[in-house]
Amino acid sequence: MHPEPVTEAEIQAYLDGELDLGRRLEVESHLAADAEAAHIFMEDLRLRTSLRLLATDLADAPPEMLSAAARLSARLGDGPARSFRKLWGGRMMQGLAAAALLMIVVLPGRDVQARPPAYVGDAVAAYRTGLLREAMASQIETPRFDAGEVQRSTRIRVPRLPAQWVVTDAQIFPSKEGPALQLMVRTPNAKKLSLFAVRAQSDAPVAPTAVRHEGASVAYWREGEMSYAITGPEAPEAIDTVAETFVDDAV
Amino acid sequence: MRIWGMSGWSSHEIERELPRLRGYARALTRDAVAADDLVQEALLRAYERASTYRPERSLRSWLLSILHNLFIDHKRREGSEQRRNARLSLLSEGLVAHGGQEQAVFLREIAARFEALPEEHRAVISLISVQGLSYHEAATTLGVPVGTVMSRLHRARAALREPQAAEAARLHVVGGKDAS
Structure with a gap:
């Protein structure tokens, strides 16, 4: 079986998150084997990041805009749209159908403009503190972590961690919303x-949804009364993929 | 995977679209003040036309296309495009505080290249690369076929690349005719 050759248009569609997984793999194989195509791809990636960076300096929306x-x-x-919520559901279904039709896989990492909730800032601060604690000899990490005890004393529900993850530190942090739990983990590939x-x-x-925030990537989501964030140094897309595994797991 | 719109409707939905509208308006107008004026006008226009909004349509595309059409109307009426061309690069002032000197130079260069693109190329790059719309959403917003969006996008990217990379890509491009 010979796969379809990868075209320039497809590499761009890959960059824009428009391909399904099968074709993504084809494009990745192509890029891995073709240094020149990979170079152009990285160049396009750099352009995209630059343009996003250039677009980040919006001042706050003026009050008249907010009221409009x-x-x-x-x-x-x-x-006329009184049953708007119901219709919204219809719209969603239509969206799903359209997405299936076009094989659109939207990279949530691209949703860079939405303002992340306030606790995301706390999550990044906690991540930095975790790295700092790890680097300091006089700060002892607490690798023993008891999800049951945490839940009993703070009512924080901890999602099940992937089996190969190692908890290297567990801390309770004060946050505006109340006590927050932070776990530093090491993944199998030492991330x-x-x-x-x-x-x-x-x-x-x-x-x-993943964003870049103060030099780290954060994927954040909510599950009922719990709000979660995963923070790491990688690209938002990568962090988002990690976060997806939690959400899929919970279902 | 996430599908647009799954987060559901709330009164914050439009507020959440504001950064996208403002970013897109700025890509079109290349002027922060003119951009916010355009967004303000688009919101008022959307209010007047609320009864024509069909919930099965993406709110995002609907708002962006109202804004886009207003911009086109203005351009026809005032020839403001020519006036702005004379003020190129004002946009990139003051936002080079990210990163070091080298990065600042690079960003300024990219900003200048972006602003020199024709309006319809700025539109697709802004919608897809910056605002994160899908090809389909961008096509709906602009009222053109998806194929046209893609060929405009490819041309715009080619123009934004480094001269050497652009040359290498030229040899790689298969097709790429603009359908419009």
């Missing part, structure tokens, strides 16, 4: 990640 937005929400939320969990009904999305 609120008026529009109110208008769309009632009137250091931080899992942050706080009992708070934040406006984090149910599906993980």
